[in-house]
Amino acid sequence: MSRIKTIETKDTKYIIMALEIFPRDNVLAWASELCAANPDHNVIIATHENVCYANSANAQSFWDNLIKKHSNINLVLCRDYFSKKVAVTTKTGDNGNTVKMIALPRLSHSNYSLSGLVAMMYFSEDGKNVQFRYYSTAEDKYFMDENQFSVTLDTVTSAAEDGLKELSIKLENDGTENEIDVNSTYTVSVSESGTVSTDK
Numbered sequence: 001m002s003r004i005k006t007i008e009t010k011d012t013k014y015i016i017m018a019l020e021i022f023p024r025d026n027v028l029a030w031a032s033e034l035c036a037a038n039p040d041h042n043v044i045i046a047t048h049e050n051v052c053y054a055n056s057a058n059a060q061s062f063w064d065n066l067i068k069k070h071s072n073i074n075l076v077l078c079r080d081y082f083s084k085k086v087a088v089t090t091k092t093g094d095n096g097n098t099v100k101m102i103a104l105p106r107l108s109h110s111n112y113s114l115s116g117l118v119a120m121m122y123f124s125e126d127g128k129n130v131q132f133r134y135y136s137t138a139e140d141k142y143f144m145d146e147n148q149f150s151v152t153l154d155t156v157t158s159a160a161e162d163g164l165k166e167l168s169i170k171l172e173n174d175g176t177e178n179e180i181d182v183n184s185t186y187t188v189s190v191s192e193s194g195t196v197s198t199d200k
Helices: 025-037 057-065
Strands: 003-008 013-019 042-047 073-080 087-092 098-105 117-123 129-136 149-152 187-190 196-199
Touching (some): 013 025, 025 057, 098 129
Parallel strands (some): 013 042, 042 073
Antiparallel strands (some): 003 013, 087 098, 129 149
């Protein structure tokens, strides 16, 4: 079963997709349509299959039919069956955007089967920086220093969708005594009705 969750912060919008293992073609098509319909949302994909760097037909199909096609997909999380270390790779999509592909260690890895391993991610307000912390709840400590790191994401913005518009104001000398002093700083205020006023 596949699910999505939408999240909005002050500056950033997200769609989090949890996709089934070995996604079927119709699931990839559904996910692709969602990405295309929401270009102002940053898309994070989580899946059980190791698609982050595995050399398999399923991994290649996942990349070709979904991930590389959309500039708003910037983070993919998957499970790694063979390592205790978090593996991070960076790929470039069709639109020149970068995608961070992160394979997380097995939560039941030998000697850590009862450690209650949890991957925690802390996002900056603008969504560009993500700190990863891999933690053992049973042992109350981080799991391996190598698994504590941060990455920078190639995010999309939603300023236009939030009603924030670029405003260009040209101050002109109208020949009156209120000449503009180029060496001074002016404060420009815009009221809710759109009225513009300036104060020196």
